[in-house]
Amino acid sequence: MSKPAIATTSLAGCFGCHMSILDIDARILELIDLVDFDKSPIDDIKRFSRTCKVGLVEGGCCNEENVEVLREFRRHCEILVSLGDCAIMGGIPAMRNMVPLEECLDEAYRSGPTVYNPSGEIPGDPEIPLLLNKVYPAHEVVKIDYHLPGCPPPAETIWQALVALLEGRPLDLPYELIKYD
Amino acid sequence: MNETSTRRIVIEPVTRVEGHGKVTILLDEQQQVRQARLHIVEFRGFERFIQGRPFWEAPVLVQRLCGICPVSHHLAAAKAMDRIVGVDRLSPTAEKMRRLMHYGQIFQSHALHFFHLVSPDLLFGFDADPTVRNIVGVARKFPELAKQGVLMRKFGQEVIRATAGKKIHGTGAIPGGVNKNLSIAERDALLEEAEPMLEWSLAALKIARDYTLEHQSELADFAAFPSSHMCLVRPDGGLDLYDGRLRAIDADGEVIFDQLDDQRYSEQIVEEVRSWSYMKFPFIRDLGPEKGWYRVGPLSRMSACESIETPEAEKARREFIDFAGGRPSTLSMAYHWARMIELLHAYEKVIELLDDPDLQGDELLLRGERREEAVGIIEAPRGTLIHHYRVNADDQITMANLIVSTTHNNEPMNRAVTGVARRYLSGATITEGLLNRVEVAIRAYDPCLSCATHAMGQMPLVVTLVGPDGEVIDRRSRP
Numbered sequence: 060m061s062k063p064a065i066a067t068t069s070l071a072g073c074f075g076c077h078m079s080i081l082d083i084d085a086r087i088l089e090l091i092d093l094v095d096f097d098k099s100p101i102d103d104i105k106r107f108s109r110t111c112k113v114g115l116v117e118g119g120c121c122n123e124e125n126v127e128v129l130r131e132f133r134r135h136c137e138i139l140v141s142l143g144d145c146a147i148m149g150g151i152p153a154m155r156n157m158v159p160l161e162e163c164l165d166e167a168y169r170s171g172p173t174v175y176n177p178s179g180e181i182p183g184d185p186e187i188p189l190l191l192n193k194v195y196p197a198h199e200v201v202k203i204d205y206h207l208p209g210c211p212p213p214a215e216t217i218w219q220a221l222v223a224l225l226e227g228r229p230l231d232l233p234y235e236l237i238k239y240d
Numbered sequence: 241m242n243e244t245s246t247r248r249i250v251i252e253p254v255t256r257v258e259g260h261g262k263v264t265i266l267l268d269e270q271q272q273v274r275q276a277r278l279h280i281v282e283f284r285g286f287e288r289f290i291q292g293r294p295f296w297e298a299p300v301l302v303q304r305l306c307g308i309c310p311v312s313h314h315l316a317a318a319k320a321m322d323r324i325v326g327v328d329r330l331s332p333t334a335e336k337m338r339r340l341m342h343y344g345q346i347f348q349s350h351a352l353h354f355f356h357l358v359s360p361d362l363l364f365g366f367d368a369d370p371t372v373r374n375i376v377g378v379a380r381k382f383p384e385l386a387k388q389g390v391l392m393r394k395f396g397q398e399v400i401r402a403t404a405g406k407k408i409h410g411t412g413a414i415p416g417g418v419n420k421n422l423s424i425a426e427r428d429a430l431l432e433e434a435e436p437m438l439e440w441s442l443a444a445l446k447i448a449r450d451y452t453l454e455h456q457s458e459l460a461d462f463a464a465f466p467s468s469h470m471c472l473v474r475p476d477g478g479l480d481l482y483d484g485r486l487r488a489i490d491a492d493g494e495v496i497f498d499q500l501d502d503q504r505y506s507e508q509i510v511e512e513v514r515s516w517s518y519m520k521f522p523f524i525r526d527l528g529p530e531k532g533w534y535r536v537g538p539l540s541r542m543s544a545c546e547s548i549e550t551p552e553a554e555k556a557r558r559e560f561i562d563f564a565g566g567r568p569s570t571l572s573m574a575y576h577w578a579r580m581i582e583l584l585h586a587y588e589k590v591i592e593l594l595d596d597p598d599l600q601g602d603e604l605l606l607r608g609e610r611r612e613e614a615v616g617i618i619e620a621p622r623g624t625l626i627h628h629y630r631v632n633a634d635d636q637i638t639m640a641n642l643i644v645s646t647t648h649n650n651e652p653m654n655r656a657v658t659g660v661a662r663r664y665l666s667g668a669t670i671t672e673g674l675l676n677r678v679e680v681a682i683r684a685y686d687p688c689l690s691c692a693t694h695a696m697g698q699m700p701l702v703v704t705l706v707g708p709d710g711e712v713i714d715r716r717s718r719p
Contacts (some may be wrong), residue, residue, distance in 0.1 A: 071282070075307020075408045081352070082407055084394045088387065091376050122282065151304040154289040163285030167520075168513045171287060172628065172641050173506050174520070175529065176513040184516035186264055186704075187281045211307065211408050240409075 063112035063225055064097040066136060070125040071152045071194055072118025075211040076143040080115070082214035094225065098135075107135040113224050115142045115217075116203075119149040120195045124188040133201040138224055140205045142217070144239075146197045147206050153194040160192055205230055209238045263678055263703045264516075265661045265670075267713070273665055274708075276658040278650075278682065280519035287640045295324055295631045299413050302627070302642070308352070310409050311345035311400055312620035312645075315482070316627040319616030321415035323503075324631050326608025333601035334417035339482050340593045341403035341412055342618070346481060346586040348396025349621035350538075350579050353686045354444055355389025358576060361683065362451050366676045388440045395433050399590055402426040417605035427594055434591060438552075441587045445556060445580040452577045453563070461663065463572040463656035463681040466491035467533070468524070469540035470648065472619050475499070477546035479585070481619040488524060488534060489544050493567050496524060502617040505626055511643065521650050522643060533651035536623025537685065538578035543568035550592070553585035572656045572684040579686070582621075620645045622686050646687045656681040670703050670716040678703055 069077055081087060098107045114136030120126050133139055144150040155163050168174060168181045197203050207220055216236040223230050262281065268274040286305060293301065298317040303310040315338055322330065330338070360373040363382060371377075379386040397407045402422060404410025412418050452459065468491060472484035486500040486508070497508055511520035512529045523532030534540070542561070548554040560569075560577060569578075593599065616627045623645035630639035660681045664674045702717040 071284075073304050073307040073310075075304070075310065078307045078408050081356070081393065082397060085387065085390055087390060088379055088383070091379055096376060121284070124281065151301060152284055155285040158285070158289050160285070163288040164283070166288035166291075167283070167285065171511075172639070173510045173522075173643065174513065175510040175523075180513065180515050182283075182513065182515050182518050184279070186262070186277075186279045186516055187518060190283055210304070214407075 062095050064095045065113045066098045066111040067115040070118035071121035072145045076117035079211035079214050080217055083218045111136045114139045116146050116197050117142050118145045120200055122188045122190050129200050138204045141197045141203045142207050143212055144210045148196050149194045156193045210240055265705050267707050269708050273662045276661045278654050278657055280517045283518040290637050290640045292636050294635050295321055295637055296415050307408055309349045309621050311341055312625050314413055316616045316618045316625045318413035320614045320627045320629050323614035324611050325416045326610055327416045327606045331603040332598045333421055333603055336598050337403050337418045342482050343586040343589040344396045344399025346621050348393045350583040351392040361680050366680050416607055422599040437587050441584045445584055448577040448580040459571050459573045463659045464570045465655055466570050467535045469543045469568055470534045470536050471541045471544050473545055479545040479548045487544055503615045519647055519650050522648050535652045536648040538582050539575045542578040548585055550585050550588035553581055556581040575684045622646055623648055649685045653682055653685050668713045670714045
């Protein structure tokens with residue numbers, strides 16, 4: 060029987076949640092015996108090759124590309140998990156929701172103290188994706204099955220959740236592993 | 241093709257990629273490579289949305305730019321805020337706790353990059369099957385090495401936890417000092433875990449060194465080019481990753497500026513905006529955007545510093561300098577060797593600090609006369625990291641300027657990709673070999689595209705070939 064697959068992605072996150080996955084340390088070597096990593100930055104596989112048992116999503120959606128990738132994850136994952144505060148509620152990147160996007164771009168590309176921009180042009184080449192007006196949590200874009208809070212969620216939380224989901228057990232994490240910070 | 245239809249092509253699922261980084265190769269009339277562009281496709285807006293927040297939040301808030309080296313942002317922001325609260329010199333306990341945190345960070349970040357990301361390229365070769373050429377492949381074929389890599393990263397993370405309270409996005413540094421010292425129990429646990437790290441660090445250094453020496457002629461023709469370099473140095477020109485003054489040298493090793501007070505960085509550094517990337521292009525003001533670009537990070541630090549204070553790393557640095565013929569190295573791929581010298585240095589500094597009784601001191605926090613504006617600069621794993629803030633009388637941040645390590649390397653990474661494209665593009669088709677080499681060249685810089693656009697990034701997933709009229713000739717991405 061082939062091993063179950065898992066997939067991970069970082070949208071408008073900082074990769075801290077992925078680093079927390081790696082903080083399971085030596086158990087990562089155990090994990091790669093239990094599952095195949097499908098599409099994931101950890102193994103550099105960029106396209107889904109099959110249906111995955113579990114998908115872990117770090118970060119909310121700040122541009123059209125994030126939305127596209129998140130929808131692709133929903134299509135290819137039986138269980139989709141919002142991993143960490145950015146996926147769950149937008150997190151720190153969603154602080155820009157309090158400010159018009161134009162002002163954020165203006166600060167970065169026109170009025171900052173070391174900006175050199177004689178034309179005053181803001182990056183907008185067709186090769187770079189359109190920014191969304193706001194940063195959206197994952198569950199406002201697709202259905203999300205589980206939420207693991209924390210910034211990032213502790214490695215132990217990720218490990219226990221992942222093992223339970225892969226074994227088809229209900230997610231029943233002890234109180235100490237649910238952290239909000 | 242008008243702009244609207246062009247934009248639609250880019251977002252079609254077939255051509256779309258997971259994002260964060262992609263490459264376009266532009267051809268001229270003779271089908272020769274005119275330029276290659278590494279597009280950084282994410283934008284966060286930290287500089288603006290942090291305005292209005294209380295200044296003491298900056299070290300914990302801004303580190304959320306990047307979960308790969310959050311300590312760097314944590315400390316750069318804290319260094320700026322030290323000055324805001326009027327502290328130019330921390331208590332010995334506070335400074336040493338911060339340094340310990342930083343060297344732990346350098347150790348974990350360099351180990352992560354070398355073992356998890358780069359070792360597959362070096363061990364399997366650039367053209368190996370991408371489904372094998374990854375950390376899972378390394379774990380299967382070289383289990384002992386993979387285990388060492390995992391445990392080395394873990395050691396760095398444990399140092400961070402002991403100093404910052406948490407492995408990722410900790411809270412140890414606060415304006416004017418730190419919020420904890422190191423207990424004897426924490427110290428002893430780290431010393432015990434440190435036991436095999438020297439041997440493993442030397443072994444990793446040997447892999448990177450031997451690889452560079454064995455592939456010398458090949459690498460001289462692979463993304464190699466002369467450039468200026470910038471980093472912080474001590475007053476005597478020695479390496480210091482936590483604090484110092486700015487030095488820049490040109491491709492011949494001649495000084496462009498030296499011992500520049502970090503508070504005055506903006507006299508020398510400016511950033512050009514280009515329409516095709518959210519990441520700006522820094523350059524040295526007087527030299528202009530054409531000639532003023534430079535590299536930062538391990539290669540630059542090894543090229544621009546005059547000594548390293550720890551013995552094993554100094555020995556390794558001298559060998560590196562001899563290899564480069566006493567001049568700044570031109571090889572993008574020599575970053576790996578330089579990075580492993582710093583891994584060794586970070587280990588030596590961690591051990592030296594753990595033996596220092598100042599870490600058990602209880603003077604954690606100082607205060608002075610409040611200031612309105614300050615700069616904090618640190619040598620992060622990937623290079624010079626600049627944070628600059630203004631704070632009003634109500635303690636609110638009114639201006640933030642962040643120039644992160646990977647941004648300094650924007651022009652060099654584009655040049656590296658252009659070099660690879662010129663060398664390996666034949667005809668008008670993007671081959672698997674070219675795709676691999678583009679990735680390997682960019683990876684040498686350990687780009688944290690997350691930091692750079694104040695967003696996260698990965699390897700470019702799609703390479704597009706564009707003719708002189710703007711038509712797309714070929715497009716290829718990793719399956």
